Amino acid sequence: MSIIKMPALSPTMTVGTISKWLVSEGDEVVSGDILAEIETDKATMELEAIDDGEVSKILVQAGEQNISVGTPIIVIGDENNTTKISHVVKQVQSGNEKKEISNSDKITISVREALRDAMAEEMRLDEDIFIMGEEVAEYQGAYKVTQGLLEEFGEKRVIDTPITEQGFAGLGVGAAFGGLKPIIEFMTFNFSMQAIDQIINSAAKTLYMSGGQMGCPIVFRGPNGAASRVAAQHSQCFASWYAHCPGLKVVSPWSASDAKGLLKASIRDPNPVIFLENELLYGEKFEIDGENEIVPIGVGNIVSKGNDVTVVAFSIMVGKALNATKKLAENGISVEIIDLRTIKPLDIELIINSVKKTNRLVICEEGFPFSGIGSEIIAQVQEYAFDWLDAPIKRVTGQDVPLPYAENLEKLALPQEEDIVNAVLNILNEVN
Amino acid sequence: MNKLVNTTKKNLKVKRKKTGRPLKESDVNLLSKEELIELYKQMLLIRRFEEKAGQLYGMGSIGGFCHLYIGQEAVVVGMQSVSLDGDSVITSYRDHGHMLACGMDPKGVMAELTGRESGYSKGKGGSMHMFSKEKNFFGGHGIVGAQVPIGIGLAFSHNYKQDGFVCMTYLGDGAVNQGQVYESFNMSALWKLPVIFVIENNKYGMGTSVTRASAGRSLAERGKAYGIPGLEVDGMNIFSVREAGKKALDYARKGSGPFILEMKTYRYRGHSMSDPAKYRTRSEVDAVRQQKDCIENLKEILQEQKITDDHFKKIDSEIKSNVSVASDFALDSSLPDEKELLTDIYI
Known part of the structure; x- marks a missing residue:
């Protein structure tokens, strides 16, 4: 008998959701067959069978939310070994019940959803706001922060770029000079080093260098700091780098309601804002304050x-x-x-x-x-x-x-x- | 900017006596005498303005870096003469000519060069960092090549707003080897942004000649891999510039995407004021001056059109007077108030 468990499909994944089973109990599968589609914190991935055999039991139904990594989800082969299967089934059920209870007594929202809602709410109010970056549109965001925005706002305002940070950061600055309000997503802030000249020399300094004529209303946002086991080039905090430079505002929220309220404030701010998120916080849920609440920049x-x-x-x-x-x-x-x-x-x-x-x-x-x-x-x-x-x-x-x-x-x-x-x-x- | 609207004129025979270079007769003939004089005046204004800036630098009234445009006047005057009000312009730090051609006030430009409160940036930007939102001039950038992604961003905003305007992004032959230029070529071609990359090839990126810095045959072909059409243009001939400019602007304006114009031009002065000019000979500079000077060439054409010496003298003194007024205005202006140190950091 082989019990397949919820796999960790990204460095930061702790829970997943089976969006669809592609096999049913009683089906014969061979190694390499796709068993299910699993939604992780970053994307929807396919789960393949490693062994041949008959699907004897599906332990977690499609659509069940937040199944912890390591939870048994399907049993392949040896259908006669019923004791063991029923033991596994029992385990899974009790685990899930526990989770539902803890979730049901609060109205909560993840930081990821808060950020998305902030952008969507502001984009509904102002046609000049657009979001641009790597994988922000069709992929729905490398970390799913922009999920659903392409569908709502279309490809004119939700724009996938090539991998070209210096280019699209500069493009954003030019668009801001031209009267638009860009949100530029860096897949992570580590890649903003490719673009740092445009952020500092073009975005931050131009208002001063133009004697107050040319503001640059732009938000550069994305995950900052260490994630999990991605080593030196992908794990760095840029707060002090950007805070060092006059002309930039630097924001780095912790909770979901601050993430939402501060992102809304950043989008409305007429100055360039560096908005530092944290990948490990994206999935974290917080109680959220009222809708449309703005959290002012500069207030602890x-x-x-x-x-x-x-x-x-x-x-x-x-x-x-x-x-x-x-x-x-x-x-x-x-x-x-x-x-x-x-x-x-x-x-x-x-x-x-x-x-x-x-x-x-x-x-x-x-x-x-x-x-x-x-x-x-x-x-x-x-x-x-x-x-x-x-x-x-x-x-x-x-x-x-x-x-x-x-x-x-x-x-x-x-x-x-x-x-x-x-x-x-x-x-x-x-x-x- | 669009002062030089095309008007049909009867064919005038234009013979080039001194240089023997063929000129595009069509464009010469399309323009009225007044329009030709206007082009001449604009180029002359830039030249006299830059000469004055050079003098003021020598006197210590202008500090820091100062990059003069002398020799290249036909490029920006030609391009701006075929553009529309509303088209945006961005360039690097050899930018005084662009500002004047965009219709910015010589007084404000000179005052900025001298770091005075009446300058376009209140004295806080200097030679390399001047802007005029009103005239759609977006700088004035001190980092080689950095204006190029910003230029496609301006084009992006034209496209987003569907306002029908084009961004003219000027860059030098030194900038064409910066990576971000190719990032910009790629995105602008991918999204068919209305942008013209005007490469002002004055043969030297600071002290390094193009042949020692750039591989490949032609800078006009640098967009080939992205499907961006390019033209090599005689940048010392304002009519060639205008003809190429019209073609590129039409192409970009109708939504076909970016266009590259490589303007073959020449700067007579050093890279900046502190250039020892060891990388080229005096005779090389003199040869270009004598044979290809854009202002002299147009003057010959005007002479053929019976503009009298007296008329030229009148134009000369008018331009000189404008430049003197600008210089006096600048030197009479106050230094910025010390309170300005801490303003304009945030809105």
Whole structure:
């Protein structure tokens, strides 16, 4: 008997949905036959049979959502081995029931859907908005963020480009000069390095160089930072690169409602905006605030109130900081977490006010430490709140190395929850 | 821009006495004497303006990089004379001529060169970074080749809005080896964007001659792989420029896609003001000046059309006076207010 399990079909896939079974119970299959179509976080993929035999049991029906990777989905061969099959069936059913209950008591939306909804809502309001990038149209987005946009808005406004980042980034800048409002998707921000001259020299500086005549209303968006096991060239945080340059706004949300509200604000902003998403957050679900809500650029958010230490984070590090806070709360430590949401302009006032209350500061970012966002915050905090600090400021950052591939090394290179816990404990000990 | 509308004129016999180069008689004959004079004046304005800029640079009134257009005037004046109001223009940093040909005010351009508050960019852009939304002039870009993707973006916006206009994207022979130029060729051909790539081949990318920098036979053929038609054009002859420009503009305007014009031209001055000019001989420059000068050539034609020496003197003094007014205006203008340092970073 061979039990086929839900396979991991992308580096970040944790759950999948069987959109269609192409075989029925009782069918004879040979190795290479397509058994099913599976929808992953990125695409719809075909699942092939590896062994020959009869389909004895289909364990997960088509359309069932969010089947965890590793869950048995179909049994091929040895139909007489009923005990084992019924055992597997039982396992699957109980697993699914559990998931449904946890999903049914909240109205939630994934970050991916929030981003898509933000673009769709704005595109409905303004004909001058278009989205352009690699695989944004027919493929429905390399990470499915633009799913459904081609169908609704057509090929005039949802445009697949060749693999030509410098070219289409520059094209977007020209279109913005010409009166349109482009959203340029980088499949990941790693590829924006091909286009960085157009972003900095053309998009960011022209307003100034033209004495205020030529604005560039454009959004460059896409996943930023490390994903999962894709190694050095595909895993880098660009927050500090872009925040360094005058003329750009840099946004990096964590939650779904911030992703939506800030993307809408970015599209409406008359300046060039770098919108840094995170691949690992795309599938994460959050309760979402009311529809059409705009989150202003440049305003941070206290996601957890506390008194002992201020922890500043953005993007994926906010979730890690929240988990760390729960552990710290067990030890009676009260942490205030600030989600920056926008990197530039920086909401330094929010940080200063919190530091004046807690007198201790830990800054978390996934990027490299040298000249990072943390470095900038430290510089400003010592300038504006030096007398309120009871301990040196601590940073929790990625290691100053190209991101390694090996699982254990990757984990060591990236900042983890334990690192935040340790930094907070450490900063408290400094004064004790 | 479209001051030079085609008007049918009776055939005038045009004989070239000095250079012996054949001219397209048709275009000469299509234009009225007044229209020919207007072309002459525009080219002369650029030349005198650039000479003045060179002087001001020498006096220290203009700083930084300053790239003069002297010698190449027929290219931009010819192209702009066959374009429509509403067509957009973008170029690199040898851009003063383009601005004047787009109808921008010489006073504002000179004031920008001298870094004054009355300059087109309030003194914050300088020679290489000037823009006029009003005149559809989109710069003025300091990075070699970077204006090309932006140019196809402007063409994309014309296409998106279906406004019937074309973007003229000027680039030099030095830019044609930048990768983003080919990214732009590909996308503009793929999507049939209304753009003309005007390659101003003045034979030297800074100090490196085209033959030492560019493989292949002709820059006009650089779009061949993308199916983009190209023409080699005598860029020292304003009538050849106009004829090729009309053809390319018609092609792009009717939705057939991009077109490449390789304008064979020549700059008399150095790459920038600090160019020691070791890469070419004095006699090479002099030969072009004497035999192919675009302004002298048009002057001969005008002389054949019985424009008197007095008339030429009048034109000369009118242009000189315009340039002096621009220069005085610039030098009399204030430096930008120190408060301007921190404005125009965001809207």
